[in-house]
Amino acid sequence: MTTLIKEENGNLIAEFKGRLDTAAAIQTTKDVEPLMLAENTNIILDCTDLEYISSSGLRIFIGILKNAKAKGGQVTVKNINEEISKVFQMTGFNKLFNII
Secondary structure (H helix, E strand, O other): OEEEEEEEOOEEEEEEEEEEOHHHHHHHHHHOHHHHHOOOOEEEEEEEEEEEEOHHHHHHHHHHHHHHHHOOOEEEEEOOOHHHHHHHHHHOHHHHOEEO
């Protein structure tokens, strides 16, 4: 699992590649720290290359969302695959996040 964070047009974009499972969650939590520090920033979680997300990964996403909202930002999730889309629907995350 790798996470790349970049800034583009005033947005922070996190690109996730691989499987965001329990084993990867500890490192991913460290990798997304810049998102947690951002204030008044729109954050895009790019899941183009994310193959799988576990409950640990969902906790990371919800932490990013709660933190961003508390600091005046917004979070958009883009390019989720069919499997992850089903997980978002089952957990209600599809109602919490702006998904494009």
